[in-house]
Amino acid sequence: MxxxxxxxxxxxxxxxxxxxxxxxxxxxxxxxxxxxxxxxxxxxxxxxxxxxxxxxxxxxxxxxxxxxxxxxxxxxxxxxxxxxARVESQCAGVTCGYRDVSRLGVDRWLAVIAAHQHFQRPCLVADCGSAVTLDLLGAGGQHLGGYIVPGLGLMRRALFRDTDAVKVPDTLEAGMSLDAGCDTTAAVNRGLVLMVLGAIDEAMGRLAVKAPAPLLVLTGGDGALLASLTRHRAELRPDLVLDGLALSNP
Ligand SMILES: Nc1ncnc2c1ncn2[C@@H]1O[C@H](COP(=O)(O)OP(=O)(O)O)[C@@H](O)[C@H]1O
Ligand SMILES: CC(C)(COP(=O)(O)O)[C@@H](O)C(=O)NCCC(=O)O
Ligand SMILES: [K+]
Missing domain, CATH: 3.30.420.40 (ATPase, nucleotide binding domain)
Structure with missing residues (x-):
């Protein structure tokens, strides 16, 4: 097995x-x-x-x-x-958008090739883990590059470490309110989610200019949380990176 x-x-x-x-x-x-x-x-x-x-x-x-x-x-x-698994310039119908393919995170690559196989249409692949990576998959399996931002936990720990008065616990939960926080804990936790949702919105908009009707595909430890809060229709695929392994290493 x-x-x-x-x-x-x-x-x-x-x-x-x-x-x-x-x-x-x-x-x-x-x-x-x-x-x-x-x-x-x-x-x-x-x-x-x-x-x-x-x-x-x-x-x-x-x-x-x-x-x-x-x-x-x-x-x-x-x-x-x-x-x-290694990143190749082409695999399973996808062409890598990085100039130096060896520099692209292999988890990002596997998620992108799996998304192409599952959906066969333009996708924004958002892997919400330690870092949040947003990869643009255009028409015809063309990877268009992407964005890397700190993940929710990393951002919260950065505030905790480098401020005096913004040391708050993680209160993130599916379906949580994103109304403006009226205490520090709510202001931080809701603010962190806004950061990632805002990045997703911006990346979706930019992808939509290049490729018709992109689909948002979410994975990673915080994928379910963000799927519950995004205004986009989202496909949640927790195993997307693992799904890519069968394509890269058949
Ligand atoms: N049971 C859990 N334990 C730890 N982190 C979790 C758990 N459930 C969700 N998370 C969230 O998932 C994030 C890690 O996601 P994951 O995709 O596993 O990251 P990575 O691939 O970078 O290791 C954490 O930052 C945290 O916000
Ligand atoms: C951006 C990442 C740190 C994300 O890793 P993760 O949060 O899933 O642990 C990883 O894909 C990576 O190390 N990438 C190499 C740099 C790049 O993709 O450009
Ligand atoms: K990630």
């Missing part, structure tokens, strides 16, 4: 696929999230010891220590070598 991993800067998402049939399918109950830091130090998540893994494919944007830690775990558990 195929173990798929998406090593993000904060958390690593995994799922096990059964290769039965032409299209491998996820096995219920065999998916989860682990702290990326625990992989860096080679800690094996308990459940992984039981997994019947014959192949491992991974997307890593969390640095060489995370890659090394994962490879050590794979060796310890007898899984063989880890196949790391």
């Amino acid at each position: 195929i173990l798929e991993l998406d090593l993000g800067n904060t958390r690593s998402k995994w799922r096990l696929l059964s290769p039965a049939g032409a299209t491998p399918v996820g096995i219920p109950g065999h998916a989860g999230v682990v702290e990326t830091q625990s992989l860096r130090v080679g800690a094996v998540p308990a459940m992984w010891r039981e997994l019947p893994v014959t192949r491992v494919r991974a997307a890593n944007v969390a640095g060489s220590e995370a890659a090394t830690g994962l490879c050590a775990i794979a060796e310890e558990l007898g899984w063989g070598s880890v196949e790391f």
Whole structure:
């Protein structure tokens, strides 16, 4: 069975696929999230010891220590070598928009090629994790580049660290009010959401100039929150990065 991993800067998402049939399918109950830091130090998540893994494919944007830690775990558990996805200038009908394709985050690339496969139309792919990345996918599978901004947690921690009086807890929740805050906690938490929604709006507008009727596709740890609050029709695809692995590393 195929173990798929998406090593993000904060958390690593995994799922096990059964290769039965032409299209491998996820096995219920065999998916989860682990702290990326625990992989860096080679800690094996308990459940992984039981997994019947014959192949491992991974997307890593969390640095060489995370890659090394994962490879050590794979060796310890007898899984063989880890196949790391790479950004190519073309894959699965998508042409990369970066001048130097090796500089594009592989998580962004996999999300874009998966969005192209799922929707076959212009999309704004918003991956809302440690960072929020907005990738413009135009007509005909042309990636048009994108934007990188700090994610919600990162912005809140920046205020916490670098101000004296703006140290507030995370009160984000699906469907929350975005009315102007009348206390510091509300002002910050609602303001952070406005930052990301504003960036999405602006990117959607810019994409719409270049490609007809773009679809907003959301993924990442804060994808569900933003899907509940955006004024755009949004497709929420939590596994979009993992979905791209089958296209980049078939
Ligand atoms: N259970 C959770 N634990 C940690 N963060 C979570 C959780 N649920 C949602 N989040 C949010 O998801 C963000 C991380 O998203 P994720 O897509 O996993 O990031 P990355 O891919 O950068 O590691 C956090 O900043 C936080 O706002
Ligand atoms: C922008 C990112 C940090 C996002 O990572 P994440 O928030 O998902 O952990 C990652 O895609 C990355 O390291 N990209 C390389 C720079 C670039 O895409 O231009
Ligand atoms: K991200």
